[in-house]
Amino acid sequence: MIVVTGATGNVGRHLVRELASAGERVTAVSRRLPGQLSAGEQPAGERPGNVEFQQADPARPETLKRSFDGADALYLLVAGDGEGLDPYAILDTARAAGIRRVVLQSSQATATRPHSVAHAPLRSFEEAVRESGLAWTVLRPSGFASNASMWAPSIRAERTVTAPFGDVGLPVVDPADIAAVAAACLRDGSHAGRTYELTGPAPVSPRRQAAAIGGALGLPVRFVEQSRAEARELLLRFMPEPVVESTLGILGEPTPEERRVSADVERVLGRAPRTFAQWAADNVVAFR
Numbered sequence: 001m002i003v004v005t006g007a008t009g010n011v012g013r014h015l016v017r018e019l020a021s022a023g024e025r026v027t028a029v030s031r032r033l034p035g036q037l038s039a040g041e042q043p044a045g046e047r048p049g050n051v052e053f054q055q056a057d058p059a060r061p062e063t064l065k066r067s068f069d070g071a072d073a074l075y076l077l078v079a080g081d082g083e084g085l086d087p088y089a090i091l092d093t094a095r096a097a098g099i100r101r102v103v104l105q106s107s108q109a110t111a112t113r114p115h116s117v118a119h120a121p122l123r124s125f126e127e128a129v130r131e132s133g134l135a136w137t138v139l140r141p142s143g144f145a146s147n148a149s150m151w152a153p154s155i156r157a158e159r160t161v162t163a164p165f166g167d168v169g170l171p172v173v174d175p176a177d178i179a180a181v182a183a184a185c186l187r188d189g190s191h192a193g194r195t196y197e198l199t200g201p202a203p204v205s206p207r208r209q210a211a212a213i214g215g216a217l218g219l220p221v222r223f224v225e226q227s228r229a230e231a232r233e234l235l236l237r238f239m240p241e242p243v244v245e246s247t248l249g250i251l252g253e254p255t256p257e258e259r260r261v262s263a264d265v266e267r268v269l270g271r272a273p274r275t276f277a278q279w280a281a282d283n284v285v286a287f288r
Contacts, residue, residue: 001024001073002024002026003027003029003067003068003071003073003099004028005058005075006030006105007028007030008032009077010175012077014179015182020050024050024187026051027052027054028053029055030055031055032055054066058090059084064094069098070098071097071099072101074094074099074103075182076102078122087128091132101135101186102129102136103138103139104136104137106139108197110122110140111257112250112255112258113246113250118242135192137194138196139182139196140195141173141197141198142199142258143250144172145279148213148276148280149283149286152287159214160224161210161213161224162224164228164251165205166225167207168205169208170251171199171204171261172200172276173198176279177200177265184269191268198262199264200273200276201261208276210223216284216287217288235247
């Protein structure tokens with residue numbers, strides 16, 4: 001059995017479906033059960049018979065014991081940046097339950113911005129996973145293609161995208177590709193001891209992302225560029241300041257490593273990563 005934490009998120013939903021389709025028994029763990037979720041959080045598709053949804057909170061590792069019982073492998077995805085969680089307590093609980101393999105979803109920025117306060121909790125999770133005594137794999141995705149979903153209200157209402165750094169391109173990754181790599185690592189022990197950087201196939205700027213969404217809609221989408229100060233003011237409404245500063249740094253002044261396309265998705269899956277245009281086409285209903 002495989003446990004997936006964060007099972008109702010952008011990656012978790014895809015991963016649960018991918019594992020279930022491959023015939024794996026899955027315990028899908030989230031802070032809230034499907035009946036308590038909003039429409040945007042609902043697990044995609046029908047709930048297959050080999051998936052059990054359970055409610056637990058990683059901030060209270062004792063609540064994870066039931067979910068971990070009888071499992072062989074764990075996909076460890078923590079909400080936000082993992083701040084306030086005890087990675088050692090979570091992994092001790094997993095090991096005591098008999099779990100032998102863990103795949104951690106971290107972030108590319110743990111390596112590209114090693115002094116970033118915002119990513120310190122995820123660096124702690126990486127350290128704990130490597131010290132856990134379990135067979136481990138660490139996934140470091142770049143920015144998500146699905147972050148463009150925040151533009152959905154303005155696209156639906158005004159066919160407009162407003163964002164900073166309009167012509168700065170980054171190789172954003174489709175969450176479905178993260179899930180596919182995760183499924184491979186959870187099911188195949190040959191990935192133990194590896195750290196994979198997951199990106200899309202090419203850098204794509206916010207302006208080009210808006211155009212790709214317009215292409216999926218068959219309608220023009222106008223791009224309006226924000227200043228850094230305007231973007232910062234908006235982000236501070238729902239993100240802590242260190243996270244805002246780190247995010248704006250990546251979006252506006254990416255390092256060469258953050259601009260680089262990694263071969264790891266193709267290395268694991270035997271195919272190229274999905275393009276932003278493919279993500280937009282698959283998710284076009286959100287922008288109509």
